Amino acid sequence: MRIRITFSKTGAMRYIGHLDLQVIWERTARRAGLPLAYTQGFHPGPRIQIACALPLGFSGRQELVDLWLKDAPAPGEPAGATLQVTSDSTVMVFQAEAPARRCIDLLQAAAPPGIDILRVERIEDHAPALQARVSAADYLVTLLEPGSVVPLAEKVEHMLGTASLPRERRGKPYDLRPLVLCLEIVKTGSLAPALHMLLSAREGATGRPEEVLVVLGVPLEQVRIERTRLLFAEDAATTSTTSDHHGSRSL
């Protein structure tokens, strides 16, 4: 069975990179007593796919990971937990000599500080890989030292009015402008000004908030960046480029 977990990554977890997060999921699943499915071969490893690496220092509000779990123990292996999906799509875990538990509760109890489990759903085993489906990402960039917002607004406007923003990353030239799907100044609940960015996140066409900030002349050490949502291709097509869908924010 393949399950998809929606989770947030905050606090100290912001400083933990993608590869380490992979191991964190492996251990979390083991602590939760979930029967991880292992790959075949010389170095068997659990099948875990995390969508779009979250850069170091960013927090994530709704990140995604897929885990593959065993439906039945392999010959010679101890009987482990079994999973079932109820009529209301809740993933339940049955363990020997224990009452059935919701998978989300087991994972939450096993997750390290800084990882909160928001949703667990069953995914078709052969559904496309997460990485292939994500097309864009929403970011909220909080300015820690607000200063004057007016010049920033002008810079944003100027940037949006530009047809092309040639830049270089790791020695390769690319155009940043088409990767910026939306850019606006918003106010967060704490009244600190923030930037909302919707950036392309397709393979080979990923817009990076840091790069946008460089163009805007905002020093990286003066911001806190949160990825608020990953958008699938079909969502992105139907989503307006305004920020209405961000519930936590008032304009």
Place this chain on the structure above:
Amino acid sequence: MLFPLEINTRLERILLSVQKPGRYVGGELNSVRKDWETTPIHLALVFPDIYDIGVSNLGIQILYELVNGRPDALAERAYAPWIDMEAQMRQHGIPLYGLESRHALSDFDLVGVSLPYETLYTNALNLLDLAGIPVFSVERNDTHPLVIAGGHACFNPEPMHAFLDAFVIGEGEDAIGEIIDILRQFPRPKQAAGSAWREQVLHRLASLPGVYVPRFYEAVYNPDGTLQAITPTIPEAPGVITKRMVAHLPPPPVHFIVPNIEAVHNRVVIEVMRGCTRGCRFCQAGMITRPVRERSVEEIVAAAEEAIRGTGFEELALLSLSSSDYTPILELVTAISGQFAGRHLTVALPSLRIESVSVDLMEKLRDRRAGGFTLAPEAATERMRRIINKFIPDEQILETAGEIYARGWPTLKLYFMIGHPSETLEDVQAIANLCKRVLATGRQALGGKARLNVGVSTFIPKPHTPFQWVAVDTPEQIRLKQDLLRGELRDRNIKLTWTNPEDTLLEAWLARGDRRTAEVIHEAWKNGARFDAWQDQFRPEVWAAAFDSLGLDPAFYTHRPREAEEVFPWDHISSAVRKKYLYADYLRSLRGETRDDCRADCDACGILPTFSAERGEHPGIYWKCPEVKNHSPAIQEPR
């Protein structure tokens, strides 16, 4: 002094500019964050190397769980920031802080420094300095925390005597609680002026068994630079400080901190027994951790299960100094392999004897991956093996190695040591010959797939061992022997690693130093020495200059054979194994006489008379010392 909030704000500005910021933020599963205001006693446990190494340290884990298990105390952790982070911290005025609450280390009541080996000394100084705590004990006032060290290196505390307020000699499980009790009785004042807190607490500590407070002792030297005596200057301080020993091993820790970044060891560690009765004469651990105390199979399996479930770690290590000597080893291995079969867990069982039974044991534990297999013959000639009291005939080594390869382990690792007392080039040549013969058995079994890793370290005569009277090889001798091995072991399936002579000498100076060595350490640290255990950071020239500027001859500490009656800088520290016994054993080694495992026949090393009260309370086979008359009439099963 900075508050946690301010430290946090400053940290946030720099964390993304350093490598692996996950080292500096804490927040790991099983880390414990207690309420600062309502918990009376605050302890910081410090490991003076980077997080990646320190977070796997068992000693810190034991104390962390013990202290945090008390309602009246909290323990937080701190590790050495790597060079890049240190620079950022100094530039931005961030003091070393506890990972859990981000309180500056100087806010704690007690800073406990782990000193398991000597090459951490400059880091320890650096950490105190980074914490804003004066590095010299005498310069601290009553607003500063107490700074106490523990760990194997403290069996010769003298080189670090100037920097620590006190040392705990031996096992810390009981002592740490007693120290906290003293701190409860004498709370740390908020103001330094007019308080006698430090003085009061140190006097109390000086009378606590196993605690050494160096400022209450005086060293007098002979004209030739050797020691005449170290004597206490206050009545509370004992003339000899005898190590602490936990008569019954407490339950092993199970709530291991699970680091969020990769550490050197990512595993649950269960100590199956403590101590060793083999009596290898080079081995300090084997001498200072006596008597042998075993945990029961049930306790080990239950702890392993709880710890693996609670951490999700992929590896379990069953540790001891000599696993094959754990009495119910077969029963343990059977139980562990039954418990964890099919759970994708790697089980490590190091320190096995070189015999085919060990291969059987490892085979039972092998789940999915065939990793390496490690054997430690230490020497390759019969003469040498008798001298070091680790006697394993070539045939037995070859047979075991052949068995290992034949059962499908492609890589074998052999550990040897050069520089044993009276070693000649023939003894070194024999190491090369033996390696070639071992690989030949591998080729027979596996063909070109067979690999041999050879690790050759250099012997250092450590305090409290029968070899403490012996000199260290000179760098020239070491190089000659290493050149011989490098020349002989040119085979693309053999990987030879060795210790640089400079590393060996530094460790030897620090291990064998006296009070004057403290000035050398301070001088070297001032001139930039730190991370001396790191190949790419160690700067031997800084150390040479430090000895030079203080007018001390490093060879005095390392290359000088000692007279029988020489007073050693560590003679006022007792491991309970008597100096007389060690010397007699040294004489036996000169005659090529071995000693048997002392479980059957007591060699009277000194453990039983020193700990007769403890033995009386724990009779029977729980300790592996043989029952000696007058200790206890009844033989009982361990609990």
